[in-house]
Amino acid sequence: MIHTPVLVKEVIKYLRIRPEGVYVDATVGTGGHAKFILEKLKTGLFVGIDRDKYQLDITRNYLKAYKKKARFFQSNYTSLKELLKKLQIKFIDGILFDFGISSIQLETPSRGFSFQSDGPLDMRMGTTGKNTITAGDIINTYSRENLAEIFYKYGEEKYSRRIASGIVDYRSSKKIESTEELNRIIISAIPNNFYSVNISARIFQSLRIAVNDELDNISAGLNKAVGVLSKGGRIVAISFHSLEDRIVKNFFRNKKPELKILTAKPIVPAEEEIEKNPRSRSAKLRSAERL
Numbered sequence: 633m634i635h636t637p638v639l640v641k642e643v644i645k646y647l648r649i650r651p652e653g654v655y656v657d658a659t660v661g662t663g664g665h666a667k668f669i670l671e672k673l674k675t676g677l678f679v680g681i682d683r684d685k686y687q688l689d690i691t692r693n694y695l696k697a698y699k700k701k702a703r704f705f706q707s708n709y710t711s712l713k714e715l716l717k718k719l720q721i722k723f724i725d726g727i728l729f730d731f732g733i734s735s736i737q738l739e740t741p742s743r744g745f746s747f748q749s750d751g752p753l754d755m756r757m758g759t760t761g762k763n764t765i766t767a768g769d770i771i772n773t774y775s776r777e778n779l780a781e782i783f784y785k786y787g788e789e790k791y792s793r794r795i796a797s798g799i800v801d802y803r804s805s806k807k808i809e810s811t812e813e814l815n816r817i818i819i820s821a822i823p824n825n826f827y828s829v830n831i832s833a834r835i836f837q838s839l840r841i842a843v844n845d846e847l848d849n850i851s852a853g854l855n856k857a858v859g860v861l862s863k864g865g866r867i868v869a870i871s872f873h874s875l876e877d878r879i880v881k882n883f884f885r886n887k888k889p890e891l892k893i894l895t896a897k898p899i900v901p902a903e904e905e906i907e908k909n910p911r912s913r914s915a916k917l918r919s920a921e922r923l
């Protein structure tokens with residue numbers, strides 16, 4: 633099973649791949665975009681990074697035909713510079729960020745990302761090293777105020793306080809252990825007739841962002857990328873919600889004149905792509921070039 637990559641044509645266009653260049657996919661996932669980048673490389677090198685070991689195992693196998701020109705790292709993309717150093721690379725020609733999680737992560741119940749299937753409250757993208765806090769830890773130990781803040785800040789959910797209170801009341805008699813259990817608590821915290829699945833989606837999204845420190849990683853990762861881009865090198869970043877997109881937009885703006893913005897407005901998928909892959913509906917691509 634392979635995650636369907638979004639905005640592929642646009643990614644390839646904005647990366648403007650030179651066959652002898654060095655290109656990084658900072659969120660390689662299961663290699664959907666990577667394959668198209670690798671197809672364009674001749675003597676160049678591809679570097680694929682992902683925090684998630686399970687994704688990388690699939691990718692290494694999926695892209696085995698290209699293994700001579702590809703290197704993979706299980707790591708946070710915020711370690712970009714150190715990873716490149718291992719390959720004795722100082723500068724790169726382009727980098728892709730495709731934020732969020734892949735549909736494979738979402739659809740694997742044991743990872744705990746989805747409220748639509750039952751699993752443990754985990755949600756860690758990388759399950760090794762220091763990234764040990766799980767969604768269950770947050771749900772069972774954070775104060776009512778801290779929970780409400782996470783739901784509001786990262787989920788923009790207006791029932792944040794009610795849901796936080798529902799969780800704190802419930803856990804006073806029993807530890808919350810599964811995604812299904814958490815989802816039931818969310819549903820019962822919402823007044824009759826006001827519940828919609830979007831509320832569960834927003835709460836689960838906010839927990840995922842908190843567990844994986846996603847927003848801070850985006851700023852740090854973009855900064856690292858600018859530090860290693862050669863002149864004329866390009867960043868392509870795909871976001872899936874407004875919080876991510878705002879960070880990318882402001883980052884590019886604040887980096888002027890070091891960066892030239894190539895997309896005055898974000899590029900979005902055509903209707904045809906959305907029809908084939910509904911998950912692409914919220915994708916927004918922005919790109920900038922190092923001057």
Ligand SMILES: C[S@@+](CC[C@H](N)C(=O)[O-])C[C@H]1O[C@@H](n2cnc3c(N)ncnc32)[C@H](O)[C@@H]1O
Nearest residue numbers: 637659661662663664665682683708709730733
């Ligand atoms: C939307 S998916 C990428 C899909 C990929 N473009 C493809 O076509 O298969 C996002 C990926 O980024 C990874 N990821 C998220 N945050 C990361 C980080 N800080 N460092 C490295 N990988 C990260 C996730 O584990 C996930 O596999």
